Amino acid sequence: xxxxxxxxxxxxxxxxxxxxxxxxxxxxxxxxxxxxxxxxxxxxxxxxxxxxxxxxxxxxxxxxxxxxxxxxxxxxxxxxxxxxxxxxxxxxxxxxxxxxxxxxxxxxxxxxxxxxxxxxxxxxxxxxxxxxxxxxxxxxxxxxxxxxxxxxxxxxxxxxxxxxxxxxxxxxxxxxxxxxxxxxxxxxxxxxxxxxxxxxxxxxxxxxxxxxxxxxxxxxxxxxxxxxxxxxxxxxxxxxxxxxxxxxxxxxxxxxxxxxxxxxxxxxxxxxxxxxxxxxxxxxxxxxxxxxxxxxxxxxxxxxxxxxxxxxxxxxxxxxxxxxxxxxxxxxxxxxxxxxxxxxxxxxxxxxxxxxxxxxxxxxxxxxxxxxxxx
Amino acid sequence: xxxxxxxxxxxxxxxxxxxxxxxxxxxxxxxxxxxxxxxxxxxxxxxxxxxxxxxxxxxxxxxxxxxxxxxxxxxxxxxxxxxxxxxxxxxxxxxxxxxxxxxxxxxxxxxxxxxxxxxxxxxxxxxxxxxxxxxxxxxxxxxxxxxxxxxxxxxxxxxxxxxxxxxxxxxxxxxxxxxxxxxxxxxxxxxxxxxxxxxxxxxxxxxxxxxxxxxxxxxxxxxxxxxxxxxxxxxxxxxxxxxxxxxxxxxxxxxxxxxx
Ligand code: SF4
Ligand code: SF4
Ligand code: SF4
Numbered sequence: 180x181x182x183x184x185x186x187x188x189x190x191x192x193x194x195x196x197x198x199x200x201x202x203x204x205x206x207x208x209x210x211x212x213x214x215x216x217x218x219x220x221x222x223x224x225x226x227x228x229x230x231x232x233x234x235x236x237x238x239x240x241x242x243x244x245x246x247x248x249x250x251x252x253x254x255x256x257x258x259x260x261x262x263x264x265x266x267x268x269x270x271x272x273x274x275x276x277x278x279x280x281x282x283x284x285x286x287x288x289x290x291x292x293x294x295x296x297x298x299x300x301x302x303x304x305x306x307x308x309x310x311x312x313x314x315x316x317x318x319x320x321x322x323x324x325x326x327x328x329x330x331x332x333x334x335x336x337x338x339x340x341x342x343x344x345x346x347x348x349x350x351x352x353x354x355x356x357x358x359x360x361x362x363x364x365x366x367x368x369x370x371x372x373x374x375x376x377x378x379x380x381x382x383x384x385x386x387x388x389x390x391x392x393x394x395x396x397x398x399x400x401x402x403x404x405x406x407x408x409x410x411x412x413x414x415x416x417x418x419x420x421x422x423x424x425x426x427x428x429x430x431x432x433x434x435x436x437x438x439x440x441x442x443x444x445x446x447x448x449x450x451x452x453x454x455x456x457x458x459x460x461x462x463x464x465x466x467x468x469x470x471x472x473x474x475x476x477x478x479x480x481x482x483x484x485x486x487x488x489x490x491x492x493x494x495x496x497x498x499x500x501x502x503x504x505x506x507x508x509x510x511x512x513x514x515x516x517x518x519x520x521x522x523x524x525x526x527x528x529x530x531x532x533x534x535x536x537x538x539x540x541x542x543x544x545x546x547x548x549x550x551x552x553x554x
Numbered sequence: 555x556x557x558x559x560x561x562x563x564x565x566x567x568x569x570x571x572x573x574x575x576x577x578x579x580x581x582x583x584x585x586x587x588x589x590x591x592x593x594x595x596x597x598x599x600x601x602x603x604x605x606x607x608x609x610x611x612x613x614x615x616x617x618x619x620x621x622x623x624x625x626x627x628x629x630x631x632x633x634x635x636x637x638x639x640x641x642x643x644x645x646x647x648x649x650x651x652x653x654x655x656x657x658x659x660x661x662x663x664x665x666x667x668x669x670x671x672x673x674x675x676x677x678x679x680x681x682x683x684x685x686x687x688x689x690x691x692x693x694x695x696x697x698x699x700x701x702x703x704x705x706x707x708x709x710x711x712x713x714x715x716x717x718x719x720x721x722x723x724x725x726x727x728x729x730x731x732x733x734x735x736x737x738x739x740x741x742x743x744x745x746x747x748x749x750x751x752x753x754x755x756x757x758x759x760x761x762x763x764x765x766x767x768x769x770x771x772x773x774x775x776x777x778x779x780x781x782x783x784x785x786x787x788x789x790x791x792x793x794x795x796x797x798x799x800x801x802x803x804x805x806x807x808x809x810x811x812x813x814x
Contacts (some may be wrong), residue, residue, distance in 0.1 A: 230771075249592070250579055250585050250589055250592060251584055251585050251588075251590045253584060253587075253592045253593050253594060254588075254592050254593075254594035255592055255594065255596065258596055281634075411701045502578065502581060502582065502585070503578070505581045505585070506577040506578045506580065506581035506582075507574065507577055507578070508577075
């Protein structure tokens, strides 16, 4: 049986597992070979594989950032747990897991506990939509990119809920800033995406990647890439746009009152979003898992070559974000909003016009021709 | 408005090269430089004292340092030579963090118990004022820097403990300020002196002697004073310029000055 998609992997595993079980327990064979049960177990396995992959990648991302930031600051970063500190984040996670979760006296229960959980869950949901390679999901979502962006923009709501219900002025201010910032940067991001959609002619992330088989979109749509990356920086609340968490003025912003596992939720969800943002950039502008033509066919035909190539690009994109974090200071609120409304939105409109022009011209001297205009 | 002010304060803030590209380039250069080998060492596992780092550090400081040393002017734990300490109190007096307490050590006579400094490293800021002030040079700072302990009481170093540092001959910090040369003598504002003997009693080097001073003759019609007036005379060669006499004088008649 040729394993082509992640779903096939999950199905193969679950049917194999249940088959073995049925062999061991013949009296239950009628139940264990029931196709509905096989389907249910494979759905669970599918989810578990996705969860595991995204979690491990997120934790590796934190390690990657710590090591890179260390070099930017002329030090080594985490070194002691595991080889070169690879397991340090797992140790930190274990520590946070063991810590007591406390709640300020006047805080609202539902919002205080529900906010972080919903934030975490929506951040994880993203990974059900984002394809990592051609065989990742079944590709039956014609509007998968829109869905991904919608899930991505849930965050300010839950941040605001948890900030408001923790009954702390710093949390509330952080939550307000977070909401203002994310709404300001939602518009240019969507406009930049419109440019991509114009050229690719589809909302399906799989299709968008396939359209980049000939050339990646970052060249002709460079302006859109710029706007999208800056917007993503703001959406991920990373330096220089980490105003909602500005330690110098707001203690820890919207997660001031959180400790223990709830803080770990916020932390993980932040990096999940950073991972999802980097993946989105790779998908929309950097060709996804399509290998460039100069890579020898031997390497292309290797199993998982697409996924590995994709992850390398994702980590490089995240590396650029870390570089920006190491180099730039935090901007002020007024600067932040000015950059969003007065610089990025006009720029993204220009990007849309350029994309439309590209569709009309169809061919560019250096980059080649626009592929088939979608469906 | 804010934009104008900002433009005035930082003309490059508006240009993308000044505000974004330059810091990015700086950070990239730093990253490339420390990618092979960052300047930071993994402290508890690697130490600057390690011969491995000696050559590297020597280039930086311009002077080779020996095994077991860190920077030659590092201000670490103090070393105290209890034998030469004259109990002048100057170290405690100059300490900005009030972490020096003068405690009795064996060796003094019953009337004048010998007191030496005891330092609480929980408060010490390693400013080095005390060793600058010590007239005998018996309180110095060594290059020892590891004094973490789980017990707060262990941070208090008794004179004996600091004497051990001295006996271990740890490298001493050679930096010591000199007293300003122009104000090195104890002068007396004689008309104010009441001859109370306080300065002579407290002088750690016993260099003050109270000499009989003939007071001016009684005015006509007054009875001659019966008391013998005494005034302190300081033996300059023995004086260590600790200033104790100045601080104990009840009439504030002693002061720093020059003989000329
Ligand atoms: S080094 Fe400074 S703070 Fe420490 S004991 Fe000496 S005078 Fe006090
Ligand atoms: S300043 Fe020096 S001589 Fe005076 S008490 Fe302190 S250690 Fe002793
Ligand atoms: S300064 Fe005064 S107390 Fe100190 S040694 Fe000189 S005379 Fe004695």
